[in-house]
Amino acid sequence: xxxxxxxxxxxxxxxxxPMSSTPETAPATPPTAPAPARAVTPPSNYAEMPRxxxxxxxxxxxxxxxxxxxxxxxxxxxxPLPDLPEVKPxxxxxxxxxxxxxxxxxxxxxxxxxxxxxxxxxxxxxKVLLIDFDPQGSASxxxxxxxxxxxxxxxxxxxxxxxTPAEVIQATRVENLDLLPANIDLSxxxxxxxxxxAREYTxxxxxEPIIPLYDxxxxxxxxxxxxxxxxALTASNGIVVPLECEFFALRGLAMLTDTIGKVQDRLNxxxxxxxxxxxxxxxxxxxxxxxxxxxxxxFDERVFHTVIRRTVKxxxxxxxxxxxxxxxxxxxxxxxxxxxxxxxLARCPAG
Numbered sequence: 633x634x635x636x637x638x639x640x641x642x643x644x645x646x647x648x649x650p651m652s653s654t655p656e657t658a659p660a661t662p663p664t665a666p667a668p669a670r671a672v673t674p675p676s677n678y679a680e681m682p683r684x685x686x687x688x689x690x691x692x693x694x695x696x697x698x699x700x701x702x703x704x705x706x707x708x709x710x711x712p713l714p715d716l717p718e719v720k721p722x723x724x725x726x727x728x729x730x731x732x733x734x735x736x737x738x739x740x741x742x743x744x745x746x747x748x749x750x751x752x753x754x755x756x757x758x759k760v761l762l763i764d765f766d767p768q769g770s771a772s773x774x775x776x777x778x779x780x781x782x783x784x785x786x787x788x789x790x791x792x793x794x795x796t797p798a799e800v801i802q803a804t805r806v807e808n809l810d811l812l813p814a815n816i817d818l819s820x821x822x823x824x825x826x827x828x829x830a831r832e833y834t835x836x837x838x839x840e841p842i843i844p845l846y847d848x849x850x851x852x853x854x855x856x857x858x859x860x861x862x863x864a865l866t867a868s869n870g871i872v873v874p875l876e877c878e879f880f881a882l883r884g885l886a887m888l889t890d891t892i893g894k895v896q897d898r899l900n901x902x903x904x905x906x907x908x909x910x911x912x913x914x915x916x917x918x919x920x921x922x923x924x925x926x927x928x929x930x931f932d933e934r935v936f937h938t939v940i941r942r943t944v945k946x947x948x949x950x951x952x953x954x955x956x957x958x959x960x961x962x963x964x965x966x967x968x969x970x971x972x973x974x975x976x977l978a979r980c981p982a983g
Contacts, residue, residue, distance in 0.1 A: 741911035776953030779815035
């Protein structure tokens with residue numbers, strides 16, 4: 633579908649040089665660039681997002697999170713790369729920071745990010761619980777658990793009050809990383825929860841006993857804005873939004889921030905956006921750089937400095953059922969997720 637079919641949007645170029653339908657004449661007075669919007673008041677639609685004021689070339693961009701590269705270079709987000717401090721081991725256990733990994737658009741790297749961020753945080757000595765809250769069970773598969781083999785899943789924990797978290801939670805092959813698995817049964821909960829009293833608080837209720845046992849809980853939400861996702865947002869302290877550096881993924885961001893605002897107003901006032909993460913980034917393309925630049929101008933410091941590049945290794949990790957941090961610990965992708973873990977923990981002080 634062509635971008636021009638969406639009213640109020642402007643075309644993002646996919647080539648190196650933008651095309652122009654008017655003669656190249658210098659205006660007498662250059663137009664004033666719009667001021668970036670603050671993250672607390674996100675634009676209501678894609679057309680309101682400011683256009684990039686400058687273009688970066690591939691030569692301007694430092695290698696993403698290269699530990700040997702200069703830190704004074706401009707990163708993929710158009711900002712100087714920070715010198716991230718090493719994360720100190722925790723001095724105590726819990727209470728957990730609960731973070732929902734949320735984007736209603738599928739295929740943006742949400743599950744991949746949940747698995748690898750969880751593994752990277754676990755490397756710091758923190759106890760991490762990963763909750764697979766998607767009926768497809770992708771996060772479970774990515775950690776070596778086959779959904780069709782499960783006797784108990786997160787569905788049983790939600791819908792059967794006699795089931796305890798200890799009966800459902802499984803240890804993974806990654807030290808300090810546990811899994812609350814899911815399978816297709818969870819799709820029935822979307823319908824059954826409608827009949828429940830205080831249905832938006834069901835997940836929060838079942839997590840209460842285990843909050844003191846973990847340092848970080850990550851919820852891999854389904855690619856929708858249904859009742860399951862609302863449950864995840866209600867139970868969470870913060871949200872990480874994985875965003876593919878592509879036009880259609882950007883359009884859905886306004887809808888997501890609108891949903892987040894409604895949850896804050898009506899169900900969970902403590903909910904905050906921890907950060908927006910650019911995924912599947914290819915710095916060689918003008919399109920990807922423009923999309924990322926527009927997100928930074930709209931959401932400012934809410935956008936993580938860390939950016940996850942495209943790599944063939946992520947599909948390989950799904951096949952073997954382990955995170956990139958153990959499958960290819962010295963890879964650029966593993967380094968990126970370790971740097972993301974540093975940023976997330978810095979933004980969640982109790983983590």
